[in-house]
Amino acid sequence: MTTRNLDALFHPRAIALVGASNRTGTVGALAARNLFEAGFEGPILSVNPKERAIRSSLNYASVADLPIPVDLAVVAAPPDEVPRVISQLGEKGCRAAVVLPAGYGPGEQFEGAEQRQALLDAARPHLLRIIGPNGLGFISTRAHVNASIAHLMPAKGDVAFVSQSDTMTAAVLDWAHARGFGFSHVAALGEKADVDFGDLLDYLALDNTTRAILLYVESIADARKFMSAGRIAARAKPVIVIKAGRSVAGAQAALSHTGVLAGSDLVFDAALRRAGMLRVHEMRELFEAVTTLSAGIRLAGERLAILTNGGGAGVVAVDALEGSAGRLGTLLPATVEALDKALPRTWSRSNPVDIQADADGARYGAALKALLADKGSDAVLVLHAPNALSDSGAAADGVMAVLETRPRAPVLTCWLGESAAASARRRFAGRRIPTYDTPDEAVRAFGHLVAYQRNQTLLMETPPARSFDEPDRPAARRLVEGVLAAGRSALTEVEAKAVLAAYDIPVVDTRIATSPEEAGRLAQDIGFPVVVKVLSHDLTHKSDVGGVRLDLRTSAAVEDACRAIIASVAEKRPGARIEGFTVQAMIRRPNAQELIAGIGYDKTFGPVVLFGQGGTAVEVIGDRAVALPPLNGVLAREMIERTRVAKLLAGYRDHPPADMNAVAGTLVKVAELLADLPQIAELDINPLLADEHGVLALDARIVVHPTRVEGTDRFAIKPFPSDLSKTLELTDGSTVALRPIRPEDEPGLVDVVHRSDPQDVRMRFLGSVKDFPHLMAARLSQIDYDREMAFVAQEDNGDICGVVRIIADPDNDAAEYAIMVRSDFKGKGLGFQLMSEILAHARKRGLRQVFGDVMRENGPMLRLAEDLGFKATPGSDDPSVMRVVLNLDVPSAAGVQIPEEA
Structure with missing residues (x-):
C-alpha cells in the first residue's frame, strides 16, 4: 500500500477517539484534550465503556454504537484490544487510524512482531491505514486535527514534518513553537507497522498546502519504495532529512576492502543525493535549510x-x-x-x-x-x-x-x-x-543551497551515450557458477580477472604456477620484470602475509621469491593452504594513480558501488565515495568528483589528466556486473591503475554466495529492464527496435518533436509547444522504472521514431498514458503497436486501469483508443479535451486489425 485512504488522515469528515478518558494524566485524556481543542469543524465521537461524556461531549460505549461513519480514528486502547477495535472500526467504514501508546509502563505498548501482525491482519480486509503503533500521533494544522499526545498544537505553516522518533517530534514542536515556526502537517510514525516514509512522501509530494518536507529518520524498511517516493517528492519541493546513527560502528565485517569502506552512513548519504534530497546533521540546521530552500532561490x-x-x-x-x-x-x-x-x-x-x-x-x-x-x-x-x-x-x-x-x-x-x-x-x-544570526550560519545555509542544487541538477543531467560493447555475460556467469559448484566462496585472482575481462575491464595478463620452478618458466615467457603473488583460498589480503613480490628480473629471483612467500605465509598464517602462485608482468605506468573500485553491500539499500584512492593503505587513507546502482556516465563522474583523488586524476605539474571516460566507464561496468550476477557479494579491484592511456586492473578479488534472486531485485533503484526489448514489424514491412527508454535518450526525444508537424506536437502536448526545454525532456527520459515505463521505437540508424509511456499512481492501481509518433512514421501501424505493447506491460504489472487525455479534434487518436477498448467521456475541466479510460480486466487488443491511421 502507499497513498490509498490517506485522504482520511489528512482530510477527515468525522473522527472517533477510542479509549477516551476524563482521568487526568492518561493517554486517553491527553488525546481528548488535543482533539477537542484543535478546532476541528466536523464531529468528534468518543468511545469508552465506562464514561457517559468526555469533555462535555456525549460518549459511546463501543465502536458499534457510533451513530455515524467516521473517516479517522484515534486509538488509545491497550495493545491486546487494538486488533479487535481496528476490525470494528473497519466494519463501520473507518479508513485510517492513529494508534497511540496505551500508557507508558511495561505491557502498555506494542511489543513484538505478533502483536503488530495482528493489528495489520485486522486492518487489511478494510484497507484501513495505520499510523503507529506507539507513535506520538498525527497533526494537520490545515484540517485542525490534533490526533496526537503532543504537548502543544503547532502554528499553521507550509512545512510538513515526518518523524520516526516521539522524542524528536516533541523537541522539534517545542523548538518551532518558541520561534513562531509553523507546520502544515506533523506525523510521528512510531513503529511504522503500515504507513511509512515512502507513503507520506508520495502523499505530501502532491499536497498543495506543503511547500517543503522535513524527515527525521532512524531506519528505512523498504529502500526501493523510499527511493521512488523520495525522487518524486524531491522533484516537486525541497525534502530535507536528518538521520540518527551516523557512526560507522555498525558496519559489517567483510572479506573485501569495499565491505569495510562502504559504511552504512556513507550509503545513506549516497541514497539521499541520488534521490535529490538534502541531508543535514543537526536540528538547528534542519530549520535553517528549510528556511533557505523554501525561499525559492535557485543557484x-x-x-x-x-x-x-x-x-x-x-x-x-x-x-x-x-x-x-x-x-x-x-x-x-x-x-x-x-x-x-x-x-x-x-x-x-x-x-x-x-x-x-x-x-x-x-x-x-x-x-x-x-x-x-x-x-x-x-x-x-x-x-x-x-x-x-x-x-x-x-x-x-x-x-x-x-x-x-x-x-x-x-x-x-x-x-x-x-x-x-x-x-x-x-x-x-x-x-x-533568508536571514541568519552569524556569518557561519549564513555560509552553512549557502552550502545547503549548493548541495541541494547539485542534487537537483544530477536528477536532470543527461548522461552520455553508451561507449562500450555489451559484456560477455554467459562467460562471466559460467565462471561464477563453477566456483559455487566447487563449494568455494572466493574466486582466485585469475578467475576474478576473467570475470572483469568479460565486462571489458582491462586486466593485466596473469598466469598460474603450481611450483616455484614453474613460476620461473612462466616469467621467462611473459618477459621481465614480473610480479609474483601467492595463490590461496585461505588468504584474503595477500600483502598482509608477505604474499606479493615485485619487480623480479630473473627466473632465479622469481623462484627465490616464491620460496620466500611460502616461508612468510607459514610464519604469519600457519595452516593456510597454498595452491600455487600467480605471475604477471610488472606494469610501469609512472603517471598512473592507484584506485579502488568495487562492490559492497548495505543491509538497507542493498548493493553499492565504491570508488576511491587505492593501494595497500586504502583503509587508512579512507578516500572513498559510494553510489547506488545502476550507474551511467554522469552518475559515475559525480561519484569520482566526490573523492580527493579526483584532483590527482585531473592532472598536476608534469602529470597529464587521466582518461576520465575510462575510469567512469569502469564504474558503470562494475554496476552492470552487479546487476547481472546476483551471486557476487563483494568485489575489489585494487589497485586499478588510471592514467592518460586508460585503466588497468592489476589485482581483483570477488566473493560469491549462492542465491536465487535476480541481481536487480536487490537494488534500491530499479535498473533498466533490458528483457523488455524486442523488434516490431510495421505495416509497410519495415522493422523498428522497441526497448525501454534510457536517460541518454533525451536528445532523441527532442529530435522527435523537432521532426514532427507542429499540429501533431500540439495534439500530443494538448497545446502549442514552441520549444522542448532540457528539464522537460530530461524528466521524460529519466524515469523511475518502478513507477513508470516508457518504450521507444528506434530505426536502424538509432533515431527514435515513436515513444509511449505510462505513469502509475503510488498504489499501482491506475496509470496515465501518453504517446507520440514522429510525423513521417504515421500510417504504418506504429502507434497501434506501441499502445498494444504498453497496455500489455500494464496488465503484466497488475494495473487495473489506464487512462489518457485526448483533444476532441484528435480524431485518429480517439479512433485508435476506441479500437483498443478505451471508453471516451468529456474531460472534467477543459471542454476541448476528452478522457479515455480502459479497464484492464477486459480482453486485450491482440489480434485486432491495425487501423490505417495508426
Whole structure:
C-alpha cells in the first residue's frame, strides 16, 4: 500500500477517539484534550465503556454504537484490544487510524512482531491505514486535527514534518513553537507497522498546502519504495532529512576492502543525493535549510560574493566558506569599475567587498546591484555589523529596495548582533529573504543551497551515450557458477580477472604456477620484470602475509621469491593452504594513480558501488565515495568528483589528466556486473591503475554466495529492464527496435518533436509547444522504472521514431498514458503497436486501469483508443479535451486489425 485512504488522515469528515478518558494524566485524556481543542469543524465521537461524556461531549460505549461513519480514528486502547477495535472500526467504514501508546509502563505498548501482525491482519480486509503503533500521533494544522499526545498544537505553516522518533517530534514542536515556526502537517510514525516514509512522501509530494518536507529518520524498511517516493517528492519541493546513527560502528565485517569502506552512513548519504534530497546533521540546521530552500532561490553555481561593512565579519565568512560546499567568487573588471563609481575610494576592491563601517542604505543598495550583475559569482551574502556610524535599519532598507524588483534573487543576509539587528531580521523574514544570526550560519545555509542544487541538477543531467560493447555475460556467469559448484566462496585472482575481462575491464595478463620452478618458466615467457603473488583460498589480503613480490628480473629471483612467500605465509598464517602462485608482468605506468573500485553491500539499500584512492593503505587513507546502482556516465563522474583523488586524476605539474571516460566507464561496468550476477557479494579491484592511456586492473578479488534472486531485485533503484526489448514489424514491412527508454535518450526525444508537424506536437502536448526545454525532456527520459515505463521505437540508424509511456499512481492501481509518433512514421501501424505493447506491460504489472487525455479534434487518436477498448467521456475541466479510460480486466487488443491511421 502507499497513498490509498490517506485522504482520511489528512482530510477527515468525522473522527472517533477510542479509549477516551476524563482521568487526568492518561493517554486517553491527553488525546481528548488535543482533539477537542484543535478546532476541528466536523464531529468528534468518543468511545469508552465506562464514561457517559468526555469533555462535555456525549460518549459511546463501543465502536458499534457510533451513530455515524467516521473517516479517522484515534486509538488509545491497550495493545491486546487494538486488533479487535481496528476490525470494528473497519466494519463501520473507518479508513485510517492513529494508534497511540496505551500508557507508558511495561505491557502498555506494542511489543513484538505478533502483536503488530495482528493489528495489520485486522486492518487489511478494510484497507484501513495505520499510523503507529506507539507513535506520538498525527497533526494537520490545515484540517485542525490534533490526533496526537503532543504537548502543544503547532502554528499553521507550509512545512510538513515526518518523524520516526516521539522524542524528536516533541523537541522539534517545542523548538518551532518558541520561534513562531509553523507546520502544515506533523506525523510521528512510531513503529511504522503500515504507513511509512515512502507513503507520506508520495502523499505530501502532491499536497498543495506543503511547500517543503522535513524527515527525521532512524531506519528505512523498504529502500526501493523510499527511493521512488523520495525522487518524486524531491522533484516537486525541497525534502530535507536528518538521520540518527551516523557512526560507522555498525558496519559489517567483510572479506573485501569495499565491505569495510562502504559504511552504512556513507550509503545513506549516497541514497539521499541520488534521490535529490538534502541531508543535514543537526536540528538547528534542519530549520535553517528549510528556511533557505523554501525561499525559492535557485543557484547557477557555487561561487559566493560577500558584501560587508566590516572586514572582520567578511573574514569570518571566508573562513567558514573554506570548509563548505561553496567557494569565493571573483569580481569581474566591469564590476570593480561599477563599484568604484558607487563606493568610497577606501573600499576593499576585492571579494569580500568591504564598503566601510559608515555604509548607509544607498551604498548597500548600489553595491548589491553591482554584485548581482556580476557573472563571477552565483549568490551574494550581505553582512552588516552594528556600529556607531551606521544605521542597521537603513542598511536593511537598501537591500530590500533592490530585492523588491528581484524577489528571488540569490541573496542571503546576516545582520550581526541582537538589539540593533532584531528588527532588520524580522523584516527580512517577513519578506522571505533568508536571514541568519552569524556569518557561519549564513555560509552553512549557502552550502545547503549548493548541495541541494547539485542534487537537483544530477536528477536532470543527461548522461552520455553508451561507449562500450555489451559484456560477455554467459562467460562471466559460467565462471561464477563453477566456483559455487566447487563449494568455494572466493574466486582466485585469475578467475576474478576473467570475470572483469568479460565486462571489458582491462586486466593485466596473469598466469598460474603450481611450483616455484614453474613460476620461473612462466616469467621467462611473459618477459621481465614480473610480479609474483601467492595463490590461496585461505588468504584474503595477500600483502598482509608477505604474499606479493615485485619487480623480479630473473627466473632465479622469481623462484627465490616464491620460496620466500611460502616461508612468510607459514610464519604469519600457519595452516593456510597454498595452491600455487600467480605471475604477471610488472606494469610501469609512472603517471598512473592507484584506485579502488568495487562492490559492497548495505543491509538497507542493498548493493553499492565504491570508488576511491587505492593501494595497500586504502583503509587508512579512507578516500572513498559510494553510489547506488545502476550507474551511467554522469552518475559515475559525480561519484569520482566526490573523492580527493579526483584532483590527482585531473592532472598536476608534469602529470597529464587521466582518461576520465575510462575510469567512469569502469564504474558503470562494475554496476552492470552487479546487476547481472546476483551471486557476487563483494568485489575489489585494487589497485586499478588510471592514467592518460586508460585503466588497468592489476589485482581483483570477488566473493560469491549462492542465491536465487535476480541481481536487480536487490537494488534500491530499479535498473533498466533490458528483457523488455524486442523488434516490431510495421505495416509497410519495415522493422523498428522497441526497448525501454534510457536517460541518454533525451536528445532523441527532442529530435522527435523537432521532426514532427507542429499540429501533431500540439495534439500530443494538448497545446502549442514552441520549444522542448532540457528539464522537460530530461524528466521524460529519466524515469523511475518502478513507477513508470516508457518504450521507444528506434530505426536502424538509432533515431527514435515513436515513444509511449505510462505513469502509475503510488498504489499501482491506475496509470496515465501518453504517446507520440514522429510525423513521417504515421500510417504504418506504429502507434497501434506501441499502445498494444504498453497496455500489455500494464496488465503484466497488475494495473487495473489506464487512462489518457485526448483533444476532441484528435480524431485518429480517439479512433485508435476506441479500437483498443478505451471508453471516451468529456474531460472534467477543459471542454476541448476528452478522457479515455480502459479497464484492464477486459480482453486485450491482440489480434485486432491495425487501423490505417495508426
